[in-house]
Amino acid sequence: MKTTNEILVIDLEATCWENDRIPVGQKVDIIEIGICKLNLSSKTISQKQSIYVIPERSEINDFCTKLTGITPELIEEKGIYFEEACGKIREEYHAERLSWAGYGNFDREQVFEQCDWLGIEIPFGGNYLNVMEEFRDHFRLHKLIGLKRALNHLRMDFEGNHHSGADDAYNAARILRKILE
Template identity: 40%
Template structure:
């Protein structure tokens, strides 16, 4: 077993093909963008953000999906395959050795399902932090809230474009960093 790296947390946010109504026959929702932000544990400062575009294999980008994410079919066709994206996560970001986090469980579950259906090795370490649940607990909320609402509660600006993977990963990192900085300073 690889030794776990604890110098950074890998913050992940994905975007997937979506439709305003039901999924068209013969298509399925699949990952088209993996947004990443490395969060330095020593300083709790986001270090880097990037976007990996993933070429869909079993769907096309709908006009609704373009309106929501800003991503077009032409853009994602220039992306890498899902298998290549998973390999890149491991080689460039040591995703299989780092604790990783996302805003909720949906991104983790989608990765698990898509890896299983494509017979691609799961690229992440088993340790996952659900920042959505952690945020609700931290702030004593009666239920979990969306990321943009969480930013408002925390008094943080929404930077970049909502529903773009790299920008959302950056904003999620800011939420998590705020909680961790406060926790560290109160000890």
């Protein structure tokens, strides 16, 4: 299997608060890692999944649930700790051998921040591709635009639910596939 022919596309959902007002004593925590694999030769997108993550420094509030659809009950039922999620990504995707991508820099920065806080290795390979910047540059736009607007620009419908990590990752992979054609 040639791993250089594939790229992992991720999208994170994290604890959030109305007007970005983070309560004292809490920090932004990843609560979902949406991930899929884009094969650059066949142009197929595979291995799409959501990995739900137990927040260790904050709680999921009503605002966060309304935005993401992720409830404390869902996390209690399906969630694993972030360190375990990183191991799962390494094991299932051989992530350390692949480049990875996300729509914007938040996902990359949050992975780095949370790995640093826990003192663990980043589960992904070294090369990160910011799909938002690639899209802007490809179409020679003057500013960055969001995921849904990029899909509209390409006359593509959003597939799934916005702010579902797996669906956002899948749609970002669709955009990346289109601009690489």
